[in-house]
Every structure is written in C-alpha cells, then in structure tokens.
Amino acid sequence: MTEEVSVCLPFPPSVNNLFSQGVVKRKIRRFPSRAYKAWRKEAGILLMASRIKRFEVPVVIRLQLTPKDSRARDADNYNKPVIDALVEARILLGDDSRYVKAVTAYWENPSASHGVRIWIRPAKMEGKQDALNGTERRTLADLRRRGVRLIRPSSLPPGKAMQSLIEKGYVRLLPGLIDGCPQGYAPAEVSE
Numbered sequence: 001m002t003e004e005v006s007v008c009l010p011f012p013p014s015v016n017n018l019f020s021q022g023v024v025k026r027k028i029r030r031f032p033s034r035a036y037k038a039w040r041k042e043a044g045i046l047l048m049a050s051r052i053k054r055f056e057v058p059v060v061i062r063l064q065l066t067p068k069d070s071r072a073r074d075a076d077n078y079n080k081p082v083i084d085a086l087v088e089a090r091i092l093l094g095d096d097s098r099y100v101k102a103v104t105a106y107w108e109n110p111s112a113s114h115g116v117r118i119w120i121r122p123a124k125m126e127g128k129q130d131a132l133n134g135t136e137r138r139t140l141a142d143l144r145r146r147g148v149r150l151i152r153p154s155s156l157p158p159g160k161a162m163q164s165l166i167e168k169g170y171v172r173l174l175p176g177l178i179d180g181c182p183q184g185y186a187p188a189e190v191s192e
Helices: 034-050 075-088 134-145 161-168
Strands: 005-009 019-024 027-032 059-066 100-107 115-122 171-174 184-187
Touching: 005 034, 027 034, 034 075, 059 075, 075 100, 075 115, 134 161
Parallel strands: 059 100
Antiparallel strands: 005 115, 019 027, 059 115, 171 184
8 A cells, every 4th residue: 555545533532531430359450441442443444444454564644633622631632532543443553663754743723513533644764674672683694604695495594583584574585486486585685
C-alpha cells in the first residue's frame, strides 16, 4: 500500500478516562471504562465499514481533532485510543515504534460535528533498515568478516538471527532456477 488513506471516527475519550478501578476478589483491578468500551465498539464498526486494507509497512499517522466545545485539552491524550482502535481493527500490525513512526495530533475549531479525522500513510524509509539486536549484529559481522558472497541454505548459522536479517533487509535471498527454491543468500550490499 503506497497511498494515504483517511477515515473519520467519533471524538475519542481522553487517556485520563480510559480505565476505571474496582475491587474484584479482594484485589484492585483496572478495567476499561463504559465510555471507552462504547467508543471502541463504535470506532471498530466504522473502521471495519471503511474497508481500509492492512498496512504491512511502518506508518505515519495524522489526527485532526475537532472538539464540541473550546475547553482546554492536551492533544496527546487522544492518540492512544485512536491507535489502539486501528490495531484492534487490524489496520496496523502494532502500535510500537516498529510500526508507527510518527503521530501528529492537532486541533480544529470546535464544531457541532465533532470527531477525529485520521490520515495514515506509509513512512518514508529510504535507505533505513530496522535496528539489529546483539545476536543479529554478530551474525552479520561474521558473514562480512568471512567475505561470504553466497551462503548456501544448509550452511546458515543456527537460530533465528539469519531469518531476522533476511526480514530486515540485511541479507537477501538469491532465487533459484527451479520453482523459485532458494539457491542461497547474500549480504544485501553484495551484487550478484
């Protein structure tokens, strides 16, 4: 998906009002408030009806908040319920920094038709790759140190590090001649 999509939702509850506390079996428990449950249900229905396809890449989200009155509010208190609704509707893969690169919220003048308009677009990731953990860094350094240009599938280092390097774009698949079976892998910066 390469284009920006837009959808309108009802005005979300503030993060300060998302959860309530109560005593359940002699322990204090936290649970979603009635207002938050009602908003999530309505938002979920509207998001499903919008038929927005899932974003498989990192995204940038812009929120235009239109309140019904001119009370002072913090814009960042309204990000969480909106992003959680997008994840719950399976439009986004997750809400952490791997999937959501930026969220910008701004206010419009109060209006009787209050709500939030959401724009979602793929993040521009030109030349940027996901960060590596320690095992992945060691595996990639070992491949570069050995000067390996072609890695046979049978000689892959053990563990998930190699698969993660392939998914993050540090190592690329060299397609095979028969039914696309992999003939090997090469560090991404090495040409064929």
